[in-house]
Amino acid sequence: MTMQTESDLQPAPAQPAVAKAERYLNPYAAGAWLGLLLFLTVLATGHGLGASGGLARVLVAVEDIFAAGRVDANPSLAEMAGGPQNPLNNWVVFNVLGALLGGFVSGLLAGRVKLELPRGPHTSPALRSTMAVIGGTLVGFGARMARGCTSGQALSGGAVLAVGSWAFMFAVFAGGYLLAYPVRRLWN
Amino acid sequence: MNRFELYGAALLLSAALGLAWHGQPSAQDRLARQAPRLDERLASEEVRIDPGELYDLMGNEQLPLALLDLRSEADYNLFHLRGAQRVELAQLGQPWVRELPSATVIVVMSNDEQAAEVGFKLLAAQGLLNAYLLGGGINFWLDVYRDGQLGAALPARGTGDDTLRQRFSTALGAGQPATHPDPLHPLKRACTAKVKAAAAAKRPSGGCG
């Protein structure tokens, strides 16, 4: 099984050939490239990748403009933006920017850049949009609590054998599988 | 699974088997590899702290301080700084040193500095960034704080042969005078502060004044 195709995911009428937009890289190959990237970042800087941290910093940067006093008084915010610290002057913010660009360019090359709202066959756009926001909120909250997300904790922490990161990763899979059956109508 | 995936899995497995066999560098391996850089740090005097600074650090309750005394049991029993734990040089290469929280300031000491320099290198080679050694050793500490030579200059590196110069009538360990700063009457001594892990908490006056 070298190619994963979108058509495997839905009961659709047979398609004549695998459309260009649905040719994905072999997952093991993608994983190997990602592992190599993680290694290179560790060699260069001593730490790995991140995503949720960058988003948190963008948020606190805005908060710092309007309510700097509150930011300074709150330990969970002050650690990023307390006092004269510029929360945006941090590698993880640039990792986020780079990821947006990299995702875009790869999508462009593959013909997958398209303004659309992917959703399950029985899900209205309104429901999908609402669930995206709700899910995002849970993820954003959980990532802050866990001090990272799948990039910063599971991948980067996992690749240095950090116990907390491995525990986090198993908890993520557990959380997903726990709710899979209850929310199946969203996706199937 | 296709052929490439199979080859990849085989490669991965061999690499992992090889890794388990090859192992990780021991403390001695690391010491050997990093010796030139560490010798430079020792020569630059940036990790050699004055007894006045140690006096100050000992009085600072907010600063987690680990005092590692590398001398013989006999010397340790005659006199040691309050709070100092006796460790063998070889033990500094063991994993337990990693249990020391990274914020701790570690000061190794011997009678002069010979053993302390080796101890410093062992700790630094394992990545402990807050390791320092007591300049002049216990001998000089006693000159300053027991014999009252508060203005004496720090002896040059390499002075002495790491034997305890002072004579004590009884082995009182940390029960001797001059084993710790006196919070009520701190003694001042001019020196340059070198420790970077500065806890900016309230410190008693004295030390590097």
Place this chain on the structure above:
Amino acid sequence: MAPFDIATHWGTWAENLSYLGFGFAFGFILERAGFGSSRKLVAQFYLRDMTVLKVMFTAIVVALVLNFWASGLQWLDFSRVFVNPTFLGSGILGGLLLGMGFIIGGFCPGTALVGAGTLKLDGMYFLGGVLLGSFIFGETAPLYWAFLEQSGSLGRFTLADWLHLEPGVVVLLVVLLALAMFIAAEKLEAWAQARAAGSNAPGVQQ
């Protein structure tokens, strides 16, 4: 010896720029793997498409082998490598919440960036949600600060430390675990897809 500590030697902006590049590669690879698609990501939890598991665990084991080989050859000083501090309480609870948010919303933060980057509206809405969740956390965190900081706080603690095994042995065990999971994943995918094809009629409950 690595790590070369870009930030210390060439300043934070040199590190920032480097991460623009690393991030680009990161987003590029994730998109190549198909992670801009929420439906593909979520299929992991319905066993139809185990790409998430395959990509994540391959990445981790490849990085592990490379990291620890480099450390073994003293090309990389592992004591200077950042090991995420272990906070079992907040880590596990946060992970559960993130997993639940993942299946409800269809993304994680990294993949949502790729979704948004390819103009998927659900990715963009999701990112909005992430900011909201981060905001709620910030506002409420002082209330449970003790839990966050102290519950199961074990500091720099690796699986090798925990199991009292050499890192190389632990890496080998992880590789064996990953290979076993990949074999199981292939079988699960085949089973789930055959099952889906078997009841392949519109409106049939799955």
